[in-house]
Amino acid sequence: xxxxxxxxxxxxxxxxxxxxxxxxxxxxxxxxxxxxxxxxxxxxxxxxxxxxxxxxxxxxxxxxxxxxxxxxxxxxxxxxxxxxxxxxxxxxxxxxxxxxxxxxxxxxxxxxxxxxxxxxxxxxxxxxxxxxxxxxxxxxxxxxxxx
Numbered sequence: 289x290x291x292x293x294x295x296x297x298x299x300x301x302x303x304x305x306x307x308x309x310x311x312x313x314x315x316x317x318x319x320x321x322x323x324x325x326x327x328x329x330x331x332x333x334x335x336x337x338x339x340x341x342x343x344x345x346x347x348x349x350x351x352x353x354x355x356x357x358x359x360x361x362x363x364x365x366x367x368x369x370x371x372x373x374x375x376x377x378x379x380x381x382x383x384x385x386x387x388x389x390x391x392x393x394x395x396x397x398x399x400x401x402x403x404x405x406x407x408x409x410x411x412x413x414x415x416x417x418x419x420x421x422x423x424x425x426x427x428x429x430x431x432x433x434x435x
Contacts, residue, residue, distance in 0.1 A: 291427040292329040294419045299366040301333050301348060311365055311376030312418040319419055320357050320378045327353040330430055346391035347430055355381035388434045401426045
C-alpha cells in the first residue's frame with residue numbers, strides 16, 4: 289500500500305469532496321498509473337490569494353483509493369489559469385476516510401516530514417506535481433494532527 293499527497297486548488301477540493309473523485313492532467317498520467325485500490329491519499333490545498341488575504345497551504349482530508357485508474361474527459365474540475373483546456377482526464381474513485389473538521393496547517397508540519405528534505409525550499413518538493421508519494425510515517429504524522 290502506498291500513501292500519496294494530492295495537490296489541488298480550493299475550487300477543485302470542493303469537486304473532490306462532492307464527487308469522491310481525483311483527477312490529474314494528461315502530463316501526470318505516469319504518476320497516477322502507479323496508484324492502486326487500497327492506497328491512501330491526503331488532499332493538499334495549495335496556498336491561494338483571496339482578495340488581500342493569503343490562505344496558507346493545508347491538508348483537508350484523507351481518502352482510500354476505491355478504483356483502478358480510468359480515463360474520463362468530462363469537465364468536472366476547474367482548470368487553473370495557465371493550463372489551457374485541461375480536463376484532468378486520468379481519474380480514480382475515492383472513499384472518504386476522514387474529512388478534517390479543521391484543516392491541518394502544512395507549513396507547521398514541514399520540520400517533521402521526511403519527504404521534504406530541503407526544509408527552506410520545501411515548495412520545490414511539490415511544485416509542478418499533481419501528486420507525490422509520501423512515506424507511511426509522514427502520513428501518520430499528518431493524520432495525528434487532524435481534528
